[in-house]
Amino acid sequence: MNMISPETVANSKRAWLKILARYKKPDRRRSTVELAITLIPFAMLWGLSSAAYAYGHWWGLILILPAAGFLVRIFMIQHDCGHGSFFANRYADDWIGRALGILTLTPYDCWRRAHATHHASAGNLD
Numbered sequence: 001m002n003m004i005s006p007e008t009v010a011n012s013k014r015a016w017l018k019i020l021a022r023y024k025k026p027d028r029r030r031s032t033v034e035l036a037i038t039l040i041p042f043a044m045l046w047g048l049s050s051a052a053y054a055y056g057h058w059w060g061l062i063l064i065l066p067a068a069g070f071l072v073r074i075f076m077i078q079h080d081c082g083h084g085s086f087f088a089n090r091y092a093d094d095w096i097g098r099a100l101g102i103l104t105l106t107p108y109d110c111w112r113r114a115h116a117t118h119h120a121s122a123g124n125l126d
Contacts, residue, residue, distance in 0.1 A: 026088045035096070038077060042070035042103075075104045082112040 045067035053060035080086040081097030094108070101108035 026085055028087060031086050035077060038070055038073050042067055042074065045070065071104065074100050075106065078104055078106065078108065078111075079115075082108070082115055 045063055049060045049063035049067065052063055077086060078097050078100040081093040081100065084090050084093050086096065087093050097108040097112070101111070
């Protein structure tokens, strides 16, 4: 059996903690860039899909597939806003989350409360 020494485990844990430390606090600049590189292509794909529909519905449907991927990414950002971890400001998180909720057809405040309940009770089998 391959045994890993406790020292190796401790060093590995410290190395991971050092790598992850830079992601511990939200970075407003990075959050803004992530929002832009998600929403701009999403809007462009929707616009192109609408224009392509004039040439046949299949062209429009083909362009909607990558847009669906961006929609998943939008929900992931909304999820981070719900945890208060996308921006350092909870007010900004909530309003961005609400705006994104319109695109994902997910009522943000209702979802945030239900999701908090999920985290409070996940793993509790009673």
